[in-house]
Amino acid sequence: MGLTLEEIGQKAKAAEGMLRTLPTSRKNEVLERAAEALEEQQDMLLRENAKDIEAAKESHMAQGLVDRLLLTESRILQMAEGLRQIAGLEDPVGEVLSMHRRPNGLEIGQKRVPLGVIGIIYESRPNVTADAFGLCFKAGNVVILRGGRDAIHSNQAIAKALRGALEECQVSKDAIQLIADTSHETAERFMKLNQYVDVLIPRGGAGLIRTVVEKATVPVIETGTGNCHIYVDESADLDMAVDIIFNAKTQRIGVCNACESLVVHEKVKDALLPRLAGRLKEKQVELRGDEASRRACSDIQPASEEDWGKEYLDYILSIKTVSGVEEAIDHINRYNTGHSEAIITKDYGNSRKFLDGVDAAAVYVNASTRFTDGFEFGFGAEIGISTQKLHARGPMGLKELTSTKYIIYGNGQVRP
Amino acid sequence: MGLTLEEIGQKAKAAEGMLRTLPTSRKNEVLERAAEALEEQQDMLLRENAKDIEAAKESHMAQGLVDRLLLTESRILQMAEGLRQIAGLEDPVGEVLSMHRRPNGLEIGQKRVPLGVIGIIYESRPNVTADAFGLCFKAGNVVILRGGRDAIHSNQAIAKALRGALEECQVSKDAIQLIADTSHETAERFMKLNQYVDVLIPRGGAGLIRTVVEKATVPVIETGTGNCHIYVDESADLDMAVDIIFNAKTQRIGVCNACESLVVHEKVKDALLPRLAGRLKEKQVELRGDEASRRACSDIQPASEEDWGKEYLDYILSIKTVSGVEEAIDHINRYNTGHSEAIITKDYGNSRKFLDGVDAAAVYVNASTRFTDGFEFGFGAEIGISTQKLHARGPMGLKELTSTKYIIYGNGQVRP
Numbered sequence: 061m062g063l064t065l066e067e068i069g070q071k072a073k074a075a076e077g078m079l080r081t082l083p084t085s086r087k088n089e090v091l092e093r094a095a096e097a098l099e100e101q102q103d104m105l106l107r108e109n110a111k112d113i114e115a116a117k118e119s120h121m122a123q124g125l126v127d128r129l130l131l132t133e134s135r136i137l138q139m140a141e142g143l144r145q146i147a148g149l150e151d152p153v154g155e156v157l158s159m160h161r162r163p164n165g166l167e168i169g170q171k172r173v174p175l176g177v178i179g180i181i182y183e184s185r186p187n188v189t190a191d192a193f194g195l196c197f198k199a200g201n202v203v204i205l206r207g208g209r210d211a212i213h214s215n216q217a218i219a220k221a222l223r224g225a226l227e228e229c230q231v232s233k234d235a236i237q238l239i240a241d242t243s244h245e246t247a248e249r250f251m252k253l254n255q256y257v258d259v260l261i262p263r264g265g266a267g268l269i270r271t272v273v274e275k276a277t278v279p280v281i282e283t284g285t286g287n288c289h290i291y292v293d294e295s296a297d298l299d300m301a302v303d304i305i306f307n308a309k310t311q312r313i314g315v316c317n318a319c320e321s322l323v324v325h326e327k328v329k330d331a332l333l334p335r336l337a338g339r340l341k342e343k344q345v346e347l348r349g350d351e352a353s354r355r356a357c358s359d360i361q362p363a364s365e366e367d368w369g370k371e372y373l374d375y376i377l378s379i380k381t382v383s384g385v386e387e388a389i390d391h392i393n394r395y396n397t398g399h400s401e402a403i404i405t406k407d408y409g410n411s412r413k414f415l416d417g418v419d420a421a422a423v424y425v426n427a428s429t430r431f432t433d434g435f436e437f438g439f440g441a442e443i444g445i446s447t448q449k450l451h452a453r454g455p456m457g458l459k460e461l462t463s464t465k466y467i468i469y470g471n472g473q474v475r476p
Numbered sequence: 477m478g479l480t481l482e483e484i485g486q487k488a489k490a491a492e493g494m495l496r497t498l499p500t501s502r503k504n505e506v507l508e509r510a511a512e513a514l515e516e517q518q519d520m521l522l523r524e525n526a527k528d529i530e531a532a533k534e535s536h537m538a539q540g541l542v543d544r545l546l547l548t549e550s551r552i553l554q555m556a557e558g559l560r561q562i563a564g565l566e567d568p569v570g571e572v573l574s575m576h577r578r579p580n581g582l583e584i585g586q587k588r589v590p591l592g593v594i595g596i597i598y599e600s601r602p603n604v605t606a607d608a609f610g611l612c613f614k615a616g617n618v619v620i621l622r623g624g625r626d627a628i629h630s631n632q633a634i635a636k637a638l639r640g641a642l643e644e645c646q647v648s649k650d651a652i653q654l655i656a657d658t659s660h661e662t663a664e665r666f667m668k669l670n671q672y673v674d675v676l677i678p679r680g681g682a683g684l685i686r687t688v689v690e691k692a693t694v695p696v697i698e699t700g701t702g703n704c705h706i707y708v709d710e711s712a713d714l715d716m717a718v719d720i721i722f723n724a725k726t727q728r729i730g731v732c733n734a735c736e737s738l739v740v741h742e743k744v745k746d747a748l749l750p751r752l753a754g755r756l757k758e759k760q761v762e763l764r765g766d767e768a769s770r771r772a773c774s775d776i777q778p779a780s781e782e783d784w785g786k787e788y789l790d791y792i793l794s795i796k797t798v799s800g801v802e803e804a805i806d807h808i809n810r811y812n813t814g815h816s817e818a819i820i821t822k823d824y825g826n827s828r829k830f831l832d833g834v835d836a837a838a839v840y841v842n843a844s845t846r847f848t849d850g851f852e853f854g855f856g857a858e859i860g861i862s863t864q865k866l867h868a869r870g871p872m873g874l875k876e877l878t879s880t881k882y883i884i885y886g887n888g889q890v891r892p
Contacts, residue, residue, distance in 0.1 A: 076835075077805075077806075077809065077833070077835075080832070080833065080835065081832050081833060160854065162852070162853075162854055166843055166847060168853055168854070173835075175865050175866070176835070176865060254689070258864075258865050258866070259865070259866055273670070273693055274693050277689055277690050279695065279696070279864060279866045280695070281866070297888070300888040303888065303890055304888065304890055306890075307890035307891055308890075311890070311891055389493075390493075393493065415883050416496070416497050417493065417496065417497060419492075419493075419496065419589075419592070419881075420881065421881060421882060422881070422882040422883075422884060423881060423882070423883055423884070424884045424886060425884070425885050425886060426885075426886040426887050426888055426889075427582055427884055427885075427886025427887075427888070427889040427890075428886075428889060428890045428891050430890070430891035431582060431884065431889070431891060432882075436578070436891070437578075437584055437882070438576065438578055438584070448674075448695060449591050449592060449674050449675070449879035450591070450674070450675055450695045450697070450866065450867045450879070451866045451867040453879055453880055453881060453882075454880075454881070454882045463865035463866070463869055464869055464870075465835075465836065465837060465838070465839060465869060465870070466837060466838040466839070466848075466853070466869075466870045467831050467838075467839055468838060468839070468840045468841070468843055468847065469841050469842075469843075470840060470841060470842040470843025471842055471843075472713070472716040472719065472720065472842055472843070473842075473843040473844060473847065474719055474720055474722075474723035474724075474727070474843075474844045474846070475723055475727055475844050475846040475847060475852070
């Protein structure tokens with residue numbers, strides 16, 4: 061696929077019209093066939109993936125990154141299963157969100173339609189190639205993928221299998237295109253392809269996302285980092301607080317909805333912190349707190365200003381003492397990344413203050429921040445978690461991959 | 477107000493928290509007081525505006541542009557009236573769009589919240605200063621305005637009156653800030669102020685909008701140009717067609733929802749075009765068409781390829797002949813700007829094909845494209861018409877100036 065970006069864009073636009081009105085049953089047929097194709101072509105996929113793995117080892121890639129890159133039989137089955145699950149989800153396209161009649165008799169409705177052409181820029185997980193295609197396609201969108209250089213053979217192999225499935229189902233194979241040229245220069249030009257691309261979704265680390273936000277002229281949905289807080293209020297059930305903090309901090313540390321910072325009411329710090337420290341010792345969690353917290357518990361190391369804004373993604377927790385819910389809200393709004401924040405409380409008024417006052421995609425009362433996830437929210441799938449406020453905020457499922465159009469039924473109305 | 481952008485951003489963020497939870501009644505009180513303040517300070521406003529007008533005349537600004545810049549007693553009353561109307565609109569903030577219970581007992585709802593800090597970049601109409609403040613404020617947002625250099629005295633005077641009203645109502649006057657430095661350099665830095673600004677809305681001509689889209693790293697809502705088409709189907713009521721085209725073309729020519737291009741079924745061109753040409757002569761509309769249309773009507777001049785993509789904003793109409801609804805849809809999707817498109821038809825199937833197949837913010841059956849407007853749609857107000865697909869598409873009222881947050885009620889849930 062040695063096409064220029066211009067050619068790729070034109071092919072995407074040409075495919076867009078067909079996808080806009082493709083019936084759900086045909087979309088599901090493609091997804092089922094694509095799942096089969098991945099399974100049938102497992103040997104080819106493993107062979108191509110081996111080329112990437114070999115190159116990665118030759119360039120002394122870190123073991124964790126090599127593992128991200130690796131395809132196995134079970135990972136291929138997971139990709140296929142993911143496509144089948146997407147086939148089982150409700151098609152968001154065509155829903156009329158509202159319709160009303162105006163005094164002049166016009167009936168004006170708002171209908172859910174595909175976004176059009178979605179660009180995905182991602183790093184070295186080859187499964188994103190199949191996942192992103194499945195979600196974008198089910199919502200009626202054409203997808204242009206730009207994966208990492210390290211995974212190029214794997215991505216091309218997966219894209220080839222998916223394009224074959226589209227062709228067999230007589231749907232334009234350009235519903236998915238992969239940019240073969242993985243140079244930074246081409247990536248930057250891709251980010252400015254406004255004529256052909258309706259939205260860009262970067263998937264990867266903070267560096268990638270920052271680059272896309274800075275360079276792109278195409279609208280971007282930012283999926284971001286999570287410096288998530290749990291605030292333990294004066295009235296909290298401390299058993300519940302310990303359980304929730306333990307879960308949110310340690311159940312999985314490398315994810316954006318893990319808890320990174322504890323905010324604690326000064327009146328419960330003495331009762332909470334020693335117990336919590338004991339529990340977190342099970343997982344060797346390092347505690348870094350302000351002076352007041354350190355007076356309450358000797359296991360806590362001093363925190364620096366830098367700690368408050370940090371997404372550790374590690375067995376570290378920062379601890380800040382506050383005089384009440386207002387100060388907790390101020391602290392959180394100052395240092396958070398707009399992802400997920402929780403209050404543990406029995407107080408009705410404070411729960412409402414926290415829900416209203418905290419500025420984040422997801423605000424919890426008495427539950428772990430780890431639930432911010434498309435599957436946990438019941439969307440059946442997820443393309444990422446938006447930390448921006450435009451278009452989509454929080455976990456993004458199929459609906460977030462759509463736009464709307466106004467449809468207006470008249471019988472000759474003109475504007476006076 | 478000689479503040480740096482950094483200081484302006486910090487003040488905006490400081491005001492944001494108060495606005496996030498400001499009760500509707502207090503927002504309305506501010507809007508009413510602001511309307512009074514504009515009326516009371518009319519002399520000051522006119523005096524400051526006179527400085528801008530004098531400078532404009534000295535620099536030989538075109539008469540039309542001077543008129544755009546001019547404040548009069550009646551224009552000031554209109555601004556005040558606009559604020560009172562906004563006070564009368566329903567507050568979008570706080571609406572819970574959905575709430576559902578998950579199997580684990582978590583109740584997850586999606587609640588409408590302010591966007592946060594909105595940046596508006598506009599040209600020389602001083603009334604935008606009051607209008608944009610009113611809409612952003614009612615939706616709970618802080619607004620930072622960057623108006624044109626030509627209107628700086630007028631804009632500062634209006635902002636001063638509005639800030640005075642905020643202060644009298646004990647609401648942070650930084651709910652509106654105007655950037656005093658109107659240099660391009662500062663405007664460009666403003667477009668990259670991601671740390672403080674959640675969204676930018678450019679209001680003005682195509683050049684301004686293109687610049688903002690190209691330079692901004694803050695998310696942009698693009699309000700765009702309209703190359704709007706009307707397709708007259710084989711089965712159309714030709715009287716209705718002539719009335720609607722006449723209205724959409726001539727009722728107001730300089731607006732984005734005016735009709736710029738007629739697409740006509742080849743089987744009705746002979747019956748339609750001479751009648752239409754006769755009617756459009758009343759307004760001296762110039763007709764530019766393809767060969768087939770010119771055979772049907774001798775008043776039509778030859779169109780060039782360039783005509784199909786043109787937003788004339790003038791008494792000119794292009795005419796394209798097609799063999800049916802599919803070709804009409806293809807032509808429109810190729811040349812339109814995603815604004816407003818209409819079909820005139822009696823055919824059920826063709827009306828549905830057109831509604832589904834045409835990619836635009838508003839698609840009409842048997843009505844004038846001139847209705848694409850926040851007031852005509854019943855929103856009560858409008859900050860612009862979005863021609864992009866992300867976040868908001870079509871007329872943008874108060875709801876489009878909001879975001880959502882997920883609120884989650886638990887009773888101790890942790891993720892297994």
